[in-house]
Amino acid sequence: MHTDARTLPNGTVLEGDLCIVGAGASGITIAREFANSPLKVLLLEGGGFEFEQQMQDLYRGENVGLPYFPLQAAALHYFGGTTNHWAGYCSTMEPIDLEKRDWVPHSGWPITRADLDPFYARAQPVLDLGPYKYDAADWKNNDPDRVPLLGDSRVVWTKMWQFSPPTRFGTKYRDEIVKSPNIHLYTHANVVEIEANEGLTAVRSARIRSFDGKEYHARARSFVLACHTIQNARLLLASNRQATTGLGNANDLVGRYFMEHFEMPSGELALADPQSTKTKLYELANLGGPPRGELALTAATQREHRILHGTANVEAGNYGDQVPSTFQFIDTVMMNKVREWQKGGRKGPHPIGIAAAALAPRDKGPPRFYHMMTRQEQAPNPDSRVTLSTEKDALGVPRAKLDWRVTELDKRSIRTFYQLLGREMGRTRTGRVQIRDWLLSDDKTWPAFISGGWHHMGTTRMHSDPRQGVVDANCRVHGLANLYIGGAAVFPTAGAVNPTLTLVALSLRLADHLKS
Numbered sequence: 467m468h469t470d471a472r473t474l475p476n477g478t479v480l481e482g483d484l485c486i487v488g489a490g491a492s493g494i495t496i497a498r499e500f501a502n503s504p505l506k507v508l509l510l511e512g513g514g515f516e517f518e519q520q521m522q523d524l525y526r527g528e529n530v531g532l533p534y535f536p537l538q539a540a541a542l543h544y545f546g547g548t549t550n551h552w553a554g555y556c557s558t559m560e561p562i563d564l565e566k567r568d569w570v571p572h573s574g575w576p577i578t579r580a581d582l583d584p585f586y587a588r589a590q591p592v593l594d595l596g597p598y599k600y601d602a603a604d605w606k607n608n609d610p611d612r613v614p615l616l617g618d619s620r621v622v623w624t625k626m627w628q629f630s631p632p633t634r635f636g637t638k639y640r641d642e643i644v645k646s647p648n649i650h651l652y653t654h655a656n657v658v659e660i661e662a663n664e665g666l667t668a669v670r671s672a673r674i675r676s677f678d679g680k681e682y683h684a685r686a687r688s689f690v691l692a693c694h695t696i697q698n699a700r701l702l703l704a705s706n707r708q709a710t711t712g713l714g715n716a717n718d719l720v721g722r723y724f725m726e727h728f729e730m731p732s733g734e735l736a737l738a739d740p741q742s743t744k745t746k747l748y749e750l751a752n753l754g755g756p757p758r759g760e761l762a763l764t765a766a767t768q769r770e771h772r773i774l775h776g777t778a779n780v781e782a783g784n785y786g787d788q789v790p791s792t793f794q795f796i797d798t799v800m801m802n803k804v805r806e807w808q809k810g811g812r813k814g815p816h817p818i819g820i821a822a823a824a825l826a827p828r829d830k831g832p833p834r835f836y837h838m839m840t841r842q843e844q845a846p847n848p849d850s851r852v853t854l855s856t857e858k859d860a861l862g863v864p865r866a867k868l869d870w871r872v873t874e875l876d877k878r879s880i881r882t883f884y885q886l887l888g889r890e891m892g893r894t895r896t897g898r899v900q901i902r903d904w905l906l907s908d909d910k911t912w913p914a915f916i917s918g919g920w921h922h923m924g925t926t927r928m929h930s931d932p933r934q935g936v937v938d939a940n941c942r943v944h945g946l947a948n949l950y951i952g953g954a955a956v957f958p959t960a961g962a963v964n965p966t967l968t969l970v971a972l973s974l975r976l977a978d979h980l981k982s
């Protein structure tokens with residue numbers, strides 16, 4: 467069922483069993499798990515079914531740390547959320563990503579990769595991915611030309627990726643949600659405050675506000691905040707009438723440990739064998755295309771060198787090329803072309819596929835020269851954080867203020883990764899790696915713009931100890947009996963993969979917990 471909240475009379479009180487705030491990847495995944503059940507689900511979405519500038523402006527905020535993407539451009543505020551423009555890159559976290567690593571301060575999830583496995587398998591079809599197979603050997607069986615570089619190395623391995631078409635949750639799941647008799651979707655229902663009981667032990671209601679000043683309340687037995695990483699923290703911090711530092715923030719952790727993935731051109735790779743077809747496994751043929759590999763260091767090597775987890779994407783180029791990599795292209799030029807292609811009914815090949823072909827080597831024969839782009843986790847850092855700005859949005863909620871910071875371990879890890887990769891390429895006579903100048907400088911020096919991947923993680927991290935995390939292993943906010951967080955805000959560490967597959971898996975896990 468669907469209602470535009472703007473049509474409700476002022477003072478309306480909505481009642482349900484479960485109230486989910488935010489209808490993006492996480493919120494829609496959880497709501498679908500309850501479709502056609504006896505439980506009444508309230509799904510409150512701030513935006514409508516289409517992009518609206520006035521709504522998007524509610525996401526505007528301040529960047530006071532490292533230069534970062536404007537906050538109103540880094541996530542989308544309407545039904546389907548940021549999946550309305552995500553790119554669909556998916557892979558799984560590795561077991562080491564969830565472990566406590568003594569060289570990575572604040573690392574360690576209260577759950578393991580084995581706990582996530584069944585939910586990863588269930589998340590695959592939600593994102594229109596293939597079978598739950600992320601082993602390069604599986605894909606080599608389908609195509610003998612897809613051979614990993616350095617197949618027998620103990621230092622370097624090939625981490626596999628799959629590509630969602632990409633699934634637009636707002637388009638794909640709209641009918642299912644709207645037709646479900648027990649899911650009550652309210653659009654244009656911006657939640658401006660979470661209200662607790664007097665003892666601050668449980669949530670009683672969510673306060674909703676419209677642009678014309680009307681207010682409504684949603685009451686339920688359980689609540690899930692699924693508003694995306696920055697907005698989840700902002701909403702908890704702004705719910706500060708009863709708890710002056712914000713809800714769930716007794717230990718001053720809400721908003722802290724904001725993390726991104728570094729996605730930066732970092733080196734070049736020249737292969738020794740001009741006839742090598744091995745890099746076919748690594749080709750970005752097209753978004754939504756076949757699985758693809760990225761080079762990564764084994765867990766044992768990360769342990770030995772006490773570094774973070776990163777991968778290198780290899781992409782064909784020409785020696786001395788000044789042409790930007792496809793990834794720089796995506797950020798600067800291509801997104802406009804992708805939007806035109808989408809608006810034009812997706813006719814013809816995907817523009818990013820065309821760009822990749824245009825950037826491919828002009829020499830005859832198989833490519834020998836490749837650009838390498840890093841995709842690396844950053845170390846969790848309590849000073850990298852979201853707080854409230856003094857400026858308020860049109861609904862009276864303080865805007866988000868992002869202070870994004872990096873650490874010396876982050877820089878040292880990228881450099882060590884490329885040094886080890888280069889040594890292993892040389893030792894096995896596979897090729898040579900040239901490391902970009904910015905990476906060779908000291909651990910504190912970075913380029914003027916450190917590019918993230920548009921991945922927001924942290925801010926309500928998971929830990930069994932309330933003094934070290936905002937939510938417990940079931941994503942429940944410590945100290946509040948019925949408030950849960952959906953999305954990558956709960957990640958204690960980021961791994962070296964884009965977040966959506968993992969956050970959908972965690973949302974399915976949360977739905978199972980709520981059902982029980």
Ligand SMILES: Cc1cc2nc3c(=O)[nH]c(=O)nc-3n(C[C@H](O)[C@H](O)[C@H](O)COP(=O)(O)OP(=O)(O)OC[C@H]3O[C@@H](n4cnc5c(N)ncnc54)[C@H](O)[C@@H]3O)c2cc1C
Nearest residue numbers: 488490491492512543544547548553554555657953964966
């Ligand atoms: C350009 C770009 C490319 C990306 N590519 C990839 C990729 O290739 N792979 C990958 O894994 N990830 C990618 N991502 C990240 C991915 O889009 C996000 O991880 C994912 O959408 C987050 O899901 P979510 O449910 O937490 O948040 P969202 O999908 O953003 O959903 C949050 C929802 O909450 C609603 N909301 C917010 N505040 C309120 C409020 N106060 N009241 C009511 N509703 C509210 C929003 O309108 C929205 O619908 C990309 C992101 C961008 C920007």
